Amino acid sequence: QYDATPYLPRRGGLAAYRRAAADCRGCPLFLDASQTVFGEGSPTARLALVGEEPGDREDRQGKPFVGPAGGLLKKALRDAGLGEEPTYFTNAVKHFKFTTAPRGKRRIHKPPSLREMTACRPWLNAELRLVDPEVVVALGSTAGKALLGRSFRVTKDRGALIPLPEEGEEQRDGHGAGRSTTDGRRLVLATLHPSAILRADDAGRADAYAGLVADLRVAAGALH
Ligand code: URA
Ligand code: SF4
Numbered sequence: 735q736y737d738a739t740p741y742l743p744r745r746g747g748l749a750a751y752r753r754a755a756a757d758c759r760g761c762p763l764f765l766d767a768s769q770t771v772f773g774e775g776s777p778t779a780r781l782a783l784v785g786e787e788p789g790d791r792e793d794r795q796g797k798p799f800v801g802p803a804g805g806l807l808k809k810a811l812r813d814a815g816l817g818e819e820p821t822y823f824t825n826a827v828k829h830f831k832f833t834t835a836p837r838g839k840r841r842i843h844k845p846p847s848l849r850e851m852t853a854c855r856p857w858l859n860a861e862l863r864l865v866d867p868e869v870v871v872a873l874g875s876t877a878g879k880a881l882l883g884r885s886f887r888v889t890k891d892r893g894a895l896i897p898l899p900e901e902g903e904e905q906r907d908g909h910g911a912g913r914s915t916t917d918g919r920r921l922v923l924a925t926l927h928p929s930a931i932l933r934a935d936d937a938g939r940a941d942a943y944a945g946l947v948a949d950l951r952v953a954a955g956a957l958h
Contacts, residue, residue: 736761736853742860748777751860755828761853763829763846768793773824773861780957782822782867783807784858786876786927790841793830798823803928807873810928810943814950819957822865826880827854851880862898862920869953870898870920874927881922888924893949895921895956921956925949 738760743750752772758764771788774797783799791801799807804823811817827850832841846854858880862870872878878886882896898920926949931942 736849738853738856742856748773748861748864751857751864755857758828758857760856761829761850763827763831763850766832767829769796770828771796771798771825771830772828772857773822773865774798775822775824776820777822777865779820779822779865780868781816781819781871781953782824782862782865782869783871783873784877784881785823785825785873787825787827787843787846788830789843789929790830790832793841798825802932806928806931806943810946810950813947814954816950816954819954822861822867824858824861826851826858826877828857829854845876848879848884851876855880867920868958869895869956870922871950871953872922872924874925874930877927878924882924886924888926892924892926893945893952895923895952898922923949923953923956 738758741754741758741760743754755770755772758770764770771792785798785803788798789801789803792798798804811819811821827846831844831846831850833844834841870881872881875886875888878888878891881898882891883899926942926946928946931939931946934942
């Protein structure tokens with residue numbers, strides 16, 4: 735059974751969790767990746783953004799969203815009026831999963847499995863409990879499934895503010911009731927992953943980008 739739980743510290747703040755996550759062996763992804771990429775940003779952010787897993791650049795630098803997808807995401811946040819908003823960035827899975835191209839050295843991203851997402855979930859739960867954001871933006875279907883369950887589909891669920899489920903099969907360590915929403919629950923808004931926008935063809939890219947910005951504006955409007 736893959737599970738990060740034995741590696742979690744018993745107490746402490748984000749710094750303690752970050753240190754402990756560096757030594758996580760809760761699933762096999764630590765074996766090939768360079769390092770754990772824990773969340774970064776404002777520890778008191780009202781807005782958190784959750785991606786899928788670190789990419790090649792994030793794996794090398796040890797920080798989330800420092801590559802091309804991160805650049806596009808930060809531009810979209812500025813275009814949505816959130817350029818000055820303190821933000822916390824993290825991923826559903828904290829290690830880079832990849833295959834190496836047959837003869838090159840290029841590392842090709844692979845999506846995490848459900849088992850890996852479930853194993854890594856306690857780190858994300860701890861981050862959300864400690865940062866206590868009001869709104870969590872799920873970027874793409876992996877983050878959406880991690881936060882909202884396996885039936886989540888970006889195509890049907892994107893752009894809506896949905897209360898974060900307390901505990902479910904995908905969420906063994908759910909934490910509710912922070913300062914968050916009127917009924918004490920955090921809101922999740924799912925949108926496109928910035929990498930999907932980078933992969934879109936020229937015809938689709940502008941619309942996809944505008945969709946991301948529009949969704950981020952909805953998230954901005956839900957901050958109180
Ligand atoms: N894509 C992600 O999902 N997360 C990152 O940190 C970078 C790219
Ligand atoms: Fe631990 Fe998550 Fe890395 Fe797996 S991906 S080893 S659960 S930090």
